[in-house]
Amino acid sequence: MRITIAQASGFCMGVRMAMNTILKHAHESDEPIETLGPLIHNPQTMELLRKKNVTTVKTPAEVTASTVVIRTHGVPPDIRGQMEARPVRIVDATCPHVKRIHKIIGQYYAKGYAIVIFGDKGHAEVVGLLGCAKGKGYLIQTPDQIGKLPGLGKVCLVAQTTQNLSEYERIKERIRAQYADAAIFDTICRATDQRQAEVVALSKSSDAVVVVGGKNSANSTRLADLARASCTHVFHIETEAELNPADFTGTRSVAIASGASTPSWLLNRVYERLSEIADHQRPLYQRIFIESVKIAVSFNIYLAFGAALAAWTASYIQGMSANYLHMAIAWLYINSMYILNHLTNITENQYQEIFKTDYIYRHRKISILLCMLTGLLSIALAYQSGLSEFILLLVASFAGILYHMKLLPKNNLPFLRNRRLKDITLSKDIGIAMAWAVICAVLPNAGVSLFTSLPSSGEIVAFLFIFILVFIRTIFRDLYDIQRDNIVGRETLPIVLGKKLSLLFPYPLLVLCALVPIAGFFTSLIPANSLLLLVCPAYLLLVYHLFIKNKLAGWAVFSLVLDFTFYAPFLLILAATAGLVPGL
Ligand code: SF4
Known part of the structure; x- marks a missing residue:
């Protein structure tokens, strides 16, 4: 069984920066640290942070630690205001790509534009984006929903950073057709874009695809959905323990892809487990040699x-x-x-x-x-x-x-x-x-x-x-x-x-x-x-x-x-x- 790991794998730039920031603070002091919402959507990484005295709170009112971290997804301005009013040190780990969208929304809101956001309802990043639009934000998930929006006048279009690229292209077309002067921004981040393109290519050339990432991670789930469009054997797993050798009987090639919040050590563990499964499919003399x-x-x-x-x-x-x-x-x-x-x-x-x-x-x-x-x-x-x-x-x-x-x-x-x-x-x-x-x-x-x-x-x-x-x-x-x-x-x-x-x-x-x-x-x-x-x-x-x-x-x-x-x-x-x- 041939195993291929996607080139774009492991933490993306934003998650890596956030992890580095938080680990630096955790190693410098034994004081507890709290993050406002889970830092990233990966349970294994969150568990690891918990062992380092980094825990999660849901609202600014729950903060008890002297250091609080704003996660990669960012927060709405009112939540930031509530945190700044408290006597805590704020560490801002918002991804630079998300910050850029906050800035765009802020500028166009000030110019009187309505902000149309292509994103998942309730997703932390989207909550932050809607907060920046201060009541003038309109959330959509499909091109059809554009027709149902009220008359908006001037329109600014942005997308959640981890959205589906081809769906966004369709939305952009529709917005252009309806609002000729719309200000449209490409805000799907490169890490997402690359991973999606790669998983599509790999799913076409592999018998099976394993997507490693939190089940609550939007971008990992999207990768699995994209892979399913061209491959019938797609497994979205969080750890190597979920791999069942029986699922790979007769499989000649398997590709491993991962969400932006999946650490490379977890990916390596999945690779090693798949290698073990592959080794068990070999003739005895080869197994003895490999062992x-x-x-x-x-x-x-x-x-x-x-x-x-x-x-x-x-x-x-x-x-x-x-x-x-x-x-x-x-x-x-x-x-x-x-x-x-x-x-x-x-x-x-x-x-x-x-x-x-x-x-x-x-x-x-x-x-x-x-x-x-x-x-x-x-x-x-x-x-x-x-x-x-x-x-x-x-x-x-x-x-x-x-x-x-x-x-x-x-x-x-x-x-x-x-x-x-x-x-x-x-x-x-x-x-x-x-x-x-x-x-x-x-x-x-x-x-x-x-x-x-x-x-x-x-x-x-x-x-x-x-x-x-x-x-x-x-x-x-x-x-x-x-x-x-x-x-x-x-x-x-x-x-x-x-x-x-x-x-x-x-x-x-x-x-x-x-x-x-x-x-x-x-x-x-x-x-x-x-x-x-x-x-x-x-x-x-x-x-x-x-x-x-x-x-x-x-x-x-x-x-x-x-x-x-x-x-x-x-x-x-x-x-x-x-x-x-x-x-x-
Ligand atoms: S996926 Fe993109 S936007 Fe999200 S944290 Fe990573 S680099 Fe930033």
Whole structure:
């Protein structure tokens, strides 16, 4: 079963801005926050906000918190006036597209126009728009209703942002025919417009369509209705738990679309569940293979083997022959630390890595055992390797454990709110890259030079190369996890820079990653074949483009493809050494 995710998916711009605003306030203070009406029409997101002490009130009179948020749909001016009269801090999260319509209505009302609004009766946004029209607003749902309106004189036409585009075109035609001088505005937002066009196209080319979104969400319901016009198997669901495998028997292709208020973590969970259903339709040998791959990825065995190969690459850069003991140490250490990370992040990971977290959660005892076993074994091997290696690994392991521990009691102090090292801005990105670089590039030399001499130039090149490579990998992962990190309040680079800037950030890093082996080569600091390391930035560039084009759907595929970065230089250098590809 082929699964396609619509390009326009996850939160739209307005919802993302509102969520960012509210989460920022929630993370800055433990004070309760209230939203006037549900922030968005998505029960799962609202439940998540409730856990963060963000609750909903229906009217300004019910507000008890000191901070109140106006939701994306906006409010009528009289409600805003009532809120401003109260001693509360108002956070306005009204979507800019909705604000624009408020402004249009305000201007044309002042010029004496009657305001015709194409929208759903009772919808929060429409209530706000009618409020702006101050009694001169006329709500319609179909072109036919235009003929039944009283004589209006000058007319201004607007639409609710999430309305059906083709229906609005018909309404515009009818208004033009009846009111030649009407002021008509295109106010259906692009997010809605794109999603509707895409769901129509996908429903024509797929056997089934799954629309993920709140049952009370107007735009999700509209997407499902549009899909039903061309596809007989359409399922409007809120969570993956509603998917019934029997509904997909014989289905060859399924498309996933989502409403503007559906978080991408929920979408990922639906994708993973559909993948599981698809896997069950495969022959046994394929299922065994897929399950084995999932286990290798889930328990970080695949990534840890990549660490062993990164240690090999680091030794190669330094002109040293491979030391299998050091490779094994790198494997075991990385395996242990990543399992520890997942065990201490079960709550956070539930928003993203459904199958991985579920594996670790379901097999928690085995995971704890594996974490301890690999950790202790790495220390034992380091001891066998030498005293310097042993001390270095002990320090690295201790730092890894310390990184996850709560070091301070709960407090509201401005600079001490981060209770764990991993809560400090960028600590994750830098800490992980540093740990890899130390284990892969410094450890092989520890016995020779750790406490006695300065690092060699080859060691510096290897350290920088591994550091940058892992840093880029972590940034890619951060971009993938941006919504989860935002929810849990982790300040990774994409959160600090904002998504737009972060999407540009990998490019200079990739250039830097390419410059290290080039500089090493031209200064003869590293072996000639090391120029083959350029395969890493080239490969990562390809992965990045696939990622931003949504071609790496699903956590398992994303991890498999991304972590192959550590396998690529090893395989290429090996092939060049064997004369299978031209060396340098
Ligand atoms: S769907 Fe459009 S109008 Fe509504 S919140 Fe999102 S961006 Fe704003």
